[in-house]
Amino acid sequence: MDKTTLEALEAALQSSPDNAALRTQIAKGWYSYGDYEKAKAHFNALVQTTNDIGAKKDLARCYFQLKNYSPSIVICEEILEGEKDPEMMSLHVESLIKSGQTQQAVEQYQEFHEQYGWFDEGLEKQLKISTQVSDLVFDEEEDDLFLEKPELDFSGVGGMENVKEEIRMKIIQPLENPELFKAFGKAAGGGILLYGPPGCGKTFISKATAGEISSRFLSVGLEEVLDMWIGNSEKNLHEKFEIARRNTPCVLFFDEIDAVGSKRSDLRQSGGRNLINQFLKELDGVDSQNDGVLILGATNSPWHMDSAFLRPGRFDRIIFVPPPDEKSREAIIALQIKDKPTVDIDCPKIASKTKGFSGADIKLLIDLAAEDSLRASMKSGNIVPITTKDLLKQVKNVRPSTKDWFNTARNYALYSNSSGLYDDILQYLDL
Numbered sequence: 001m002d003k004t005t006l007e008a009l010e011a012a013l014q015s016s017p018d019n020a021a022l023r024t025q026i027a028k029g030w031y032s033y034g035d036y037e038k039a040k041a042h043f044n045a046l047v048q049t050t051n052d053i054g055a056k057k058d059l060a061r062c063y064f065q066l067k068n069y070s071p072s073i074v075i076c077e078e079i080l081e082g083e084k085d086p087e088m089m090s091l092h093v094e095s096l097i098k099s100g101q102t103q104q105a106v107e108q109y110q111e112f113h114e115q116y117g118w119f120d121e122g123l124e125k126q127l128k129i130s131t132q133v134s135d136l137v138f139d140e141e142e143d144d145l146f147l148e149k150p151e152l153d154f155s156g157v158g159g160m161e162n163v164k165e166e167i168r169m170k171i172i173q174p175l176e177n178p179e180l181f182k183a184f185g186k187a188a189g190g191g192i193l194l195y196g197p198p199g200c201g202k203t204f205i206s207k208a209t210a211g212e213i214s215s216r217f218l219s220v221g222l223e224e225v226l227d228m229w230i231g232n233s234e235k236n237l238h239e240k241f242e243i244a245r246r247n248t249p250c251v252l253f254f255d256e257i258d259a260v261g262s263k264r265s266d267l268r269q270s271g272g273r274n275l276i277n278q279f280l281k282e283l284d285g286v287d288s289q290n291d292g293v294l295i296l297g298a299t300n301s302p303w304h305m306d307s308a309f310l311r312p313g314r315f316d317r318i319i320f321v322p323p324p325d326e327k328s329r330e331a332i333i334a335l336q337i338k339d340k341p342t343v344d345i346d347c348p349k350i351a352s353k354t355k356g357f358s359g360a361d362i363k364l365l366i367d368l369a370a371e372d373s374l375r376a377s378m379k380s381g382n383i384v385p386i387t388t389k390d391l392l393k394q395v396k397n398v399r400p401s402t403k404d405w406f407n408t409a410r411n412y413a414l415y416s417n418s419s420g421l422y423d424d425i426l427q428y429l430d431l
Contacts, residue, residue, distance in 0.1 A: 003033060005029070006026060006029045006030060006033065009022065009025065009026050009029070010026060013026060018049070020046060020049070020050050020052070023042050023045060023046055024042075024046060024052075024055065026042055027039050027042035027043045027046065027055070027058065028058070030042065031043075031058065031061070031062065036062045036065040036066050037066065039058070039062050040059060040062035040063065040066065043055045043056075043058045043059040043062055044059055047059055053079065053082075053083075056075060056078070056079060057079060057085070057087075057088060059075060060072045060075040060076050060079070060088070060091060061091065063075065064091060064094070064095055064098075067098070069095045069096075069098050069099035070099065072091065072092075072095040073092060073095045073096060073099070076088050076089075076091050076092035076095065077092065080092065084116055084118075086118055086120075089112045089116075089118055089120075090120050090123060092108065093105050093108055093109045093112070093120070093123055093127075094123065094126075096108060097123075097126060097127070102127070105127060106127050106129060109123060109124075109127060109129070110129070110274065114273070114274060114277075124231075128229055129229055129231050147216045147217065147218055147243070147247060147250070148207075148210070148216065148217040148218070148219070149210075149214075149216060149217070150207045150208070150210045150211040150217050151211060152204075152207055152208045152211045153208055153211040153212045154205075154208050154209075154211075154212050156208060156211075156335070157201065157204060157205050157208050159324045159325065159327060159328020159329070159331050159332065160201060160205060160321070160324070160328060162319075163194070163205060163319055163321055164205070166192070166317060166319050167192065167205070167209050167319075170192055170317050171192070171209060171213070171251075171294045172209075172212060172213055175213055175249060175292075176213075191283060191295040191296070191297065191314055191315040191316065191317070192294075192295070192296050192297070192315065192317040192318075192319060193257070193296075193297045193298075193299065193302070193305075193309070193310070193315035193317070193318045193319070194206070194296065194297065194298045194299075194319050194321050195298070195299050195300070195301075195302040195318065195319070195320060195321065196300070196320055196321035196322055196323075196405075197300065197322075197323060197358060197401070197402040197405035197406065197409075198300050198358065198360070198401065198402075198405065199358035199359055199360025199361060199401055199402075200321050200322065200323055200324065200358045200359055200360075200402070201321060201324075201358075201359045202255075202298035202321050203219075203253070203255055203298060204359070205321070206219075206251065206253045206296045206298065207219075207251075207253070209251055209294070209296065210250075210251040213249060213251075213294075215248075215249040215250055215251055215294070216244075216247045216249070216250040216251070217250070217251045217253065218240065218243060218244050218247075218250060218251070218252050218253065219253045219255065220240050220252065220253065220254050220255070221255060221256075222255075222256060222259050222260065224236060224240070225237050225240070225260055225275075226259075226260070226275075231274075233260075233275045233278075234274060234275055234278040237260070237275065237278055237279060237282060238278065238282065240252065241282045241290075241293070244293045245289070245290065245292075245293055248291065248292030248293060249292045249293075249294065250292065250293055250294065251294045251296060252293055252294065252295050252296070253296045253297075253298070254295075254296070254297045254298070255298050256298070256299065256300075257297035257298060257299050257305070258299040258300075258301045258302070258304040258305050260275060260276070260279060276306055276308075279309075280308055280309070280314070283295065283309070283313075283314045283315075284313065284314070295315075297309075297315060300405065302318070302421065302422075303412045303416065310421070318421060320424035320425065320428070322424075322428050323356055323357065323358050323400075323402045324357070324358070324359060324362075326351050326352060326355070327351075329350075329351040329354050329357060329362060330347045330348055330350075330351040332359050332362050333345075333347045333350055333351060333362060333366070333391075334347050336362060336363055336366045337366060337386065340366070340370055340386060341373070341383050341384075341385040341386065342385050342386045342387070343385040343386075343387055344387065344388060345386070345387070345388055345391070346388045349388060349392075350388065350391050350392065350395070353392060353395050354395060354400075355400075356400035356402055356403065357398070357400050357402075358400070358401055358402050360401065361398055361400055361401055361402075364398055365391065365394050365395060365398045366386075366391065366394075368394045368397060368398070369386050369390040369391050369393070369394045370386060372390060372394075373385065373386045373390060406425075406429065409422070409425050410425070410429060410431070412425075413425040413426045413429070413431070414426070414431065
């Protein structure tokens, strides 16, 4: 439609100003001709008189073309309250970008994706984000870079018999007796959440679990998952699960899991909520089977975990890992001094003096005593072995690191324990 024809139609509209079909034809004509100001005037008139949704969409496009982004944003929001139009979603996000509201554009884009599964590749490139967990291509050599084959097993773990028994029942026995467990509807795999004060062996026993069943071990740290670009954290998490699935049986261990599984209600940014949703999806094996993937998580702060992680089929075994008892401390001391020069070490006596010490505290105690003996050896020119007296001397210099944790845990166990999750803490504290 040329300009002369449009001007003729404008004249005709003067005689019939209520002719919506004619006004629509003129508005679209001016829009295609590139005169967005005239097109805007006609579309605005149509919206005012007919509230036509098509005219409203075209009006938003006119404002965008005129670089008047605020009205475009407002109109898109009005339209999207009534219908979920992918083109209007794109226009809304792009209007935010053009108006300099990049962070709002990212959050709005991700909200649309989260709610409706919508994505726009061009906008993702502009925003430097990715919401698509694509089919990734791996090779076995790359997998080996992430996987370990631990030589450590339960014989190298001092004490923790209750924890070992829970892991045997949940993980080890189903692998060794698959037919028996299958008869009772139990499969190898699933999740165990280990919680307790820091330094009490949660990571250590997770690695020992892999050694006990001669499986691969994949430890996942926060720095391997979290990424500044939205969508990449989900990809990273998916990749770790895929490596474990291709190398079963495999113990997949998440340290400080509360950092990637915190309560969604505490998160202000939608990016964190999306990562949690992805994690839950991986645990459920929605797109992939998790048979033979043994998932262990460790946390010092179970009260910060989203409750969705603690449902059956996810982390359905939640095990309290307390500081070692006296017998366990004795075993830990014996293991820690095994390869050091010592003489007449009274392990039971030292264990009786280290109540509340974590495994890490005991290691520090022995390291401090070893340093003193090393200094004495350097002065004398001969090896000066560690004695019981040396270790008892250092007991006074090491403060149990578990005390602060129990001060916090006690409050949760007493006042936020309707599910009984922290009953083990109450029992341990004899409350």
